[in-house]
Amino acid sequence: GSRVAQFLLDGDAAGPLKKTAQDLEKYDRRALEFCHKMAFRYSKQLFAIYQKKEDPYFP
Incomplete structure (x- = not known):
């Protein structure tokens, strides 16, 4: 879980998300x-x- 979060946030825990669903796949x-x-x-x-x-960051 934390590995996925780090990827989605590009290492910036303060957010926002920097990756797309396609990037994640x-x-x-x-x-x-x-x-x-x-x-x-x-x-x-x-x-x-x-x-x-x-x-x-919630839309």
Whole structure:
């Protein structure tokens, strides 16, 4: 998980995302599926963060 996050953020933990889904698939063909699983698993928490506008990088 942290390896995927480092790749997506290009090493900048302060964000924002710097890579696309296509970049991620080229980097690791299983990483996109991992992201889908994490989004599904934590969807309620992610939606709460989105609703409260707690993350400035949430679209």
